[in-house]
Amino acid sequence: MRLSRDRTTDLLRSVGGLLFAAGALVLLTRESGHHQWGAFAQLLVVLIPAAFLYALALGVLEDTPSTPSEKAQPWQSVLMVASILLAPVALIDLLHWLGASTNHVLYVAAVFALTAVLAGYAARRARVSYAVLLAGLSLLLTWLLVWGKIIHHPSADTYRWLLVAGAALLLIAAARLARANAIGASELATAGGIAAVAAGVLGVIIGSFVGAFSGLSKVLSTGSETSSSIGGSSSVLSSSRISSGLSSGRRIPRISSIPRISPRPHISLHPSLHPRIPLHPRILRNPGILRNRHLSSNPFAIHTNGLQHFGWDLYLLVVSLALVWIGSRARARGLGYVGGVGLLAFVFSVGDQVTRLESGHSPTTSILGWPLALLIIGLAGLAARILYRRES
Numbered sequence: 001m002r003l004s005r006d007r008t009t010d011l012l013r014s015v016g017g018l019l020f021a022a023g024a025l026v027l028l029t030r031e032s033g034h035h036q037w038g039a040f041a042q043l044l045v046v047l048i049p050a051a052f053l054y055a056l057a058l059g060v061l062e063d064t065p066s067t068p069s070e071k072a073q074p075w076q077s078v079l080m081v082a083s084i085l086l087a088p089v090a091l092i093d094l095l096h097w098l099g100a101s102t103n104h105v106l107y108v109a110a111v112f113a114l115t116a117v118l119a120g121y122a123a124r125r126a127r128v129s130y131a132v133l134l135a136g137l138s139l140l141l142t143w144l145l146v147w148g149k150i151i152h153h154p155s156a157d158t159y160r161w162l163l164v165a166g167a168a169l170l171l172i173a174a175a176r177l178a179r180a181n182a183i184g185a186s187e188l189a190t191a192g193g194i195a196a197v198a199a200g201v202l203g204v205i206i207g208s209f210v211g212a213f214s215g216l217s218k219v220l221s222t223g224s225e226t227s228s229s230i231g232g233s234s235s236v237l238s239s240s241r242i243s244s245g246l247s248s249g250r251r252i253p254r255i256s257s258i259p260r261i262s263p264r265p266h267i268s269l270h271p272s273l274h275p276r277i278p279l280h281p282r283i284l285r286n287p288g289i290l291r292n293r294h295l296s297s298n299p300f301a302i303h304t305n306g307l308q309h310f311g312w313d314l315y316l317l318v319v320s321l322a323l324v325w326i327g328s329r330a331r332a333r334g335l336g337y338v339g340g341v342g343l344l345a346f347v348f349s350v351g352d353q354v355t356r357l358e359s360g361h362s363p364t365t366s367i368l369g370w371p372l373a374l375l376i377i378g379l380a381g382l383a384a385r386i387l388y389r390r391e392s
Contacts, residue, residue, distance in 0.1 A: 017056075021083075024049040050083050058126050059126065080122050081128070087115045087118055095107055108145055109146050116135045116138035116142065132187040133187035137191050139170070139191075156202065156206055161199075163199035164195075167195035170192030171196075178330075200313075201316070201342065203306055204345050208358075210358040309355055316342055320342030323335045324340065
């Protein structure tokens with residue numbers, strides 16, 4: 001199939017813009033890793049391609065720029081997305097060249113806020129709908145960074161509620177754009193859907209890691225208890241041998257003939273020999289406490305919040321189903337994709353029983369709970385059309 005002249009030009013511009021942006025990032029990565037170029041040179045490496053692609057996508061460098069009523073060409077969308085993705089890198093390099101701290105949270109928030117402004121202007125001027133999605137994600141990152149600075153080290157649960165609030169704001173803004181027939185309403189709704197699903201998926205990720213480390217902690221605790229019991233039995237066996245030797249009148253080997261285990265002197269835990277190391281009376285009465293350590297005393301034990309539980313599983317299911325339904329009704333594929341990812345995360349969470357793993361329990365094979373509820377509700381939904389026919 002032979003491409004027309006317009007399609008060939010569109011393909012070449014799209015591929016050329018992507019390769020130009022990729023080359024700038026590769027050059028920046030190499031030079032910044034070896035510290036051969038200064039901060040201003042590194043800034044120019046990424047700033048010039050970003051500004052050039054942005055101006056080219058806006059139509060500023062064209063002889064006949066597109067009017068605001070026209071839809072963006074495919075090559076314009078590709079170049080605009082590439083330039084917006086380069087914008088945060090260029091702005092961070094600008095902060096580094098100005099001597100500002102790139103680790104400051106508010107500076108990074110300002111970077112993403114300015115990126116959102118550039119993306120919003122691109123969507124309005126060049127009518128690039130994908131720029132609205134990038135603007136929404138940039139605003140979401142700005143929202144999280146600013147509140148993270150205000151609250152000062154927020155917990156995982158706090159971030160989850162911030163994601164829920166950010167999703168609500170983005171979805172409300174998307175509804176207003178849809179009512180005004182403005183460009184990018186579905187893309188902004190997709191950004192809100194990503195935030196809503198991320199609030200539920202965050203607990204699945206944290207719960208999976210906690211469940212894995214809880215299993216590792218159990219293995220380590222079991223191994224330490226086994227080694228302690230073996231050591232205790234060997235000492236009891238040695239003392240019984242010494243007492244039997246004394247009773248039988250046999251010669252006991254000299255201490256020097258016993259091989260040394262460690263070059264350091266042995267330290268007894270008895271308080272009469274070492275008064276500077278006081279021991280709790282409960283430990284003196286029951287030395288087994290030193291062996292039967294609780295999981296919290298293990299260095300691999302994790303104490304965190306933001307874990308997954310029934311409420312967040314239900315939230316993830318409802319939000320994912322709502323996004324799939326809205327996406328199918330509004331013909332917004334982005335919402336459907338995000339809802340599908342949320343459903344997969346929900347299936348993983350309740351299928352692998354993340355809530356049980358994070359609490360240190362083993363998974364169960366019972367059909368009660370989520371499996372039975374999902375099957376019954378699903379069959380009831382499929383049979384709804386038959387029931388409506390009978391009633392009519």
